[in-house]
Amino acid sequence: MRFRKQRGPALSLALACHPVPTAAMTVAVTGAAALSGRSGPECLLVAAAVLTGQLTIGWINDVVDRERDRRVGRPDKPVALGWVEPGTVTFAVAVAVLLVIPLSLSNGTAAGLAHLAAVLAAWLYDLYLKQTVLSWLPFAVGFGLVPAFLSYGGLGGGLHGAPPTLTMTALAALLGVGLHFLAALPDLVEDNETGVRNLPLRIALRTGAPRLLWISTAYTAVVAVAIVIAALTVGLRR
Template identity: 75%
Template sequence: MRFRKQRGQTVSLALAAHPLPAAAMTVALTTAAALSGRSARECVLVAVTVLSGQLTVGWINDLVDRHRDRQVGRQDKPVAMGWVDPGTVAFAAAVATLLVVPLSIANGTYAGIAHLGAVGSAWLYNFWFKRTWLSWLPYAVSFGLLPAFLSYGGLGGGMHGAPPTIEMTVLAALFGVGVHFLNALPDLVEDKETGVRHLPLRIALRIGAPRLLWISVGYTVLVGAGLVAAAFTVGLRQ
C-alpha cells in the first residue's frame, strides 16, 4: 500500500509495525494453538505473545531501513517519510521487547525460549542477514522454532507439553523460506538500487523475477499443504 498523504503519529506508528504480517502471524499461530487443544486463556496468551514479538520485528525493520527507504522514496514507510520520529519508534520497540520476554516465558520455559529465539532470529535478519545470500536462514530458523513454541506451550512458567514432531519442524522451516521469497519479491527493484543482495534478488537476476514468482508461489503452496497435512496426520507433538 502506498500512502498519498501524511498520517498522524499514532497511525504512523501502527503502520511502521507492519500490521498486516503481524496480524497474519498472530491469527495463524492462535488458530494453530486452538486446533492443538489449547484452552481459551492459553490462546489469548499465545495471541498477545506473538503480537508483541511481531511488533518488535516490524518496528526494528523500519528503523534499520529508514535511510535506504528514504533513498528510494518509499511512501509506505512512515519512519522514512518523517511522519513519526525514529526515537518514538525505538521507544515503542523497547517497550514491546520488555513485554515479549515475560509474555513468552508465561507460555512455559521451553515455549518461551523457542519464541524468543524466533523473534531474535528475525531481528538478526533485519540487522544483517537480509543483505546476504544467507537471507533465507533467519526465516527458516524463526518458522522452524514455532512448532516448539506451540508444542511446549502451556499456561504459566515451568515445563509443559512435549517436543514437536520432526516433520512439523522441518516443514515449518521450509515454509519460512517460501515466505521470505514472497516477501522479498515486491521490493526487488528497490533492494537492487540500495545494494541489498539477498538470495531472492540473486536468483531473480539469473532467472527473472516473473519466473521466480511462480516458483516461489508454487513452492510455498506445496509446503504449506504439506504442513497442514502433517498437522492432521503426524501431529504437532511427539
C-alpha cells in the first residue's frame, strides 16, 4: 500500500495498523474457526479477539520502526511521516491491550492464553527479534498457537474443547515461517540499509532475492496444501 497525501489522525491510525495483513489474519482465523464447527457468535468473538490483537502488532511495529522508515523514505508509514504522533499510537495500543485480554479469554481460558501468547510473540518480533537471525521464531510460535486457540475455543471463560493435534500445530508453525519470508522479501533493500539483519535477508544475500522468493513461495504453498490435507484427515483436535 502506497500513499502520499496527508491523512487525518483517525485514518492515519487505521493505515498504521498494517491493514492488509491485519484483515487477512482476522479473516483467515475466523474462517478456520467456522470450518472447525464454531457457532456464529463464537466466530464473531474469534474475529474480535484476533482483530484487536493484530491492531496492537501493527501499531507497535510502526512506532518501533519509525526512525528506520523515515531514514529510507517510506511513503506508506503514517508515524514516520509525522501524520500521527507516536504517543497517540502508543495510547491506541494501550486501549487495544485492555480489550484484547478479555476478548481472548472470552473464547475460553486455554484458548485465550494461547492467543495472548501468540500476540506476545509478535510483540517480541516487533521490539527486537525482527533484527536478528531468530526473526522466524515469533512467526513459528504465533502461528503454531493458532490451532490451540481454535481447538480449545468456546463461548465464555473456562475450559472448552480439546488439545490440537500435533500435526496441525507443526504445520501451522511451518506456515508461519513461510509467511515470514514472503512478508520480509519486499523490504529486503530497506532492511539491509537500516541494519535489520533478519533471517530472510541473511539468506537472500547468499542465494539472491529472486531465488529465495521462488523457494519461499513453493515452500508456503506446499505447507498450505498439507494443512488442508491434514484438516480433512487428521483433524484439528485430538
